[in-house]
Amino acid sequence: MIIHPDLAALRDDDTPQRLAQDYLAGLRDGWRQSAAAAAILADLAAFDTSRPLADYPALASLFGSDGGAQTRCFTGSFVAAMARGLGEAPLGHVPVRHFTDGVMSMLMLARHGNVTLSLVAMDGRGLARRPRPSTVSFAPMESWEHVLAGTGTAELVERGAVTSERADLRSRDIVLRPGETIRCDGGRQALVVRDVEGCLVTLRLQRRRKGADVACEYRLADGALVHQAAGNPRDSRIETMLALLGGMNRADAAPHAAAIVLGEGSDGLRWQALRECLALDTLAGFTALRELADRDGDTLAAPARSLRDRLTAAYPQLAGVSPCPV
Amino acid sequence: MNLPKIDLSTLPDLDRLTGVFGSLSENAGLAASNDSIVVLMAFIYEVTSK
Numbered sequence: 001m002i003i004h005p006d007l008a009a010l011r012d013d014d015t016p017q018r019l020a021q022d023y024l025a026g027l028r029d030g031w032r033q034s035a036a037a038a039a040i041l042a043d044l045a046a047f048d049t050s051r052p053l054a055d056y057p058a059l060a061s062l063f064g065s066d067g068g069a070q071t072r073c074f075t076g077s078f079v080a081a082m083a084r085g086l087g088e089a090p091l092g093h094v095p096v097r098h099f100t101d102g103v104m105s106m107l108m109l110a111r112h113g114n115v116t117l118s119l120v121a122m123d124g125r126g127l128a129r130r131p132r133p134s135t136v137s138f139a140p141m142e143s144w145e146h147v148l149a150g151t152g153t154a155e156l157v158e159r160g161a162v163t164s165e166r167a168d169l170r171s172r173d174i175v176l177r178p179g180e181t182i183r184c185d186g187g188r189q190a191l192v193v194r195d196v197e198g199c200l201v202t203l204r205l206q207r208r209r210k211g212a213d214v215a216c217e218y219r220l221a222d223g224a225l226v227h228q229a230a231g232n233p234r235d236s237r238i239e240t241m242l243a244l245l246g247g248m249n250r251a252d253a254a255p256h257a258a259a260i261v262l263g264e265g266s267d268g269l270r271w272q273a274l275r276e277c278l279a280l281d282t283l284a285g286f287t288a289l290r291e292l293a294d295r296d297g298d299t300l301a302a303p304a305r306s307l308r309d310r311l312t313a314a315y316p317q318l319a320g321v322s323p324c325p326v
Numbered sequence: 327m328n329l330p331k332i333d334l335s336t337l338p339d340l341d342r343l344t345g346v347f348g349s350l351s352e353n354a355g356l357a358a359s360n361d362s363i364v365v366l367m368a369f370i371y372e373v374t375s376k
Binding site: 135137139164214215217226227228229230231232233235236239240246266267268269271274275276278279282283285286303307311315317318321 | 328329330331332333334337338339340341342343344345346347348349350351362
């Protein structure tokens with residue numbers, strides 16, 4: 001294996017790497033404070049609400065019908081700064097969250113709470129070699145996507161009537177051209193890019209909705225529900241933490257788990273919290289289970305009643321657990 | 327009161343399971359408009375690095 005001497009030297013002394021990162025981070029911070037970006041990023045930080053985009057004029061200007069020049073200035077100044085930085089410090093990493101799989105590449109230019117702003121590039125030839133997606137996913141979020149360069153066609157899929165097993169899906173083709181902005185309400189609309197001429201570059205603003213909704217994935221051919229996932233990363237983080245605390249047998253976490261069971265999270269999170277709570281501390285778990293089972297209008301009340309009855313039959317002493325004093 | 331210790335594995339899951347944020351059944355998301363993949367990658371990075 002051939003290892004470049006500059007890289008081999010980093011094994012003994014990583015100072016050049018740290019200096020390169022500091023240099024790139026400085027360029028990024030300078031961009032954030034620049035005239036092209038500061039007002040937009042301030043708007044983005046304030047946008048983590050349910051208010052409309054039009055209430056945030058600097059941010060909205062990136063996605064308006066006449067926003068092309070401003071959007072190019074905003075993204076171009078970031079790319080120019082990073083290109084210069086990598087030219088001078090080729091061992092550095094661009095200091096923002098990023099992803100690439102060789103076909104789609106993303107740089108997350110900014111994020112605040114549930115809001116993200118990403119620069120996305122999609123390679124047309126790579127996309128053409130991929131199998132066509134057979135499913136589509138609807139997530140609880142809104143998105144605005146401004147085409148900066150390249151052209152393509154996409155399918156805008158709309159979710160109509162929904163049952164627990166399937167959804168009515170309707171789709172129409174839309175053309176992606178520079179200067180256009182596509183707005184999606186992710187709970188009922190999803191954009192699936194089909195074909196790209198050259199490389200499609202877009203600026204994408206997304207705002208996840210707060211709440212307990214999940215992301216649902218359906219088969220395009222017949223609308224059958226094939227998968228559902230947490231609608232926000234917070235639910236998954238809490239679920240992972242609960243599993244860890246359960247694995248560590250941390251009974252002192254049971255009251256927190258019980259609060260999640262009876263809180264406002266998603267059904268999946270609350271049910272996992274209930275399981276962990278019951279396993280950690282039978283009294284705390286069963287008390288939460290019984291309160292859940294007695295709730296009117298809670299979607300988990302029916303499975304909670306079934307579990308309560310099953311546990312009471314298996315362990316008759318649970319029938320003697322008295323309700324929490326009010 | 328002498329209460330039983332309940333084994334987690336004996337407690338049922340809901341009929342429909344919910345995957346972690348960003349999970350997909352198939353190759354659905356790569357051409358779709360969603361930032362979950364970057365969030366998921368960063369999440370994995372942040373829990374596996376210092």
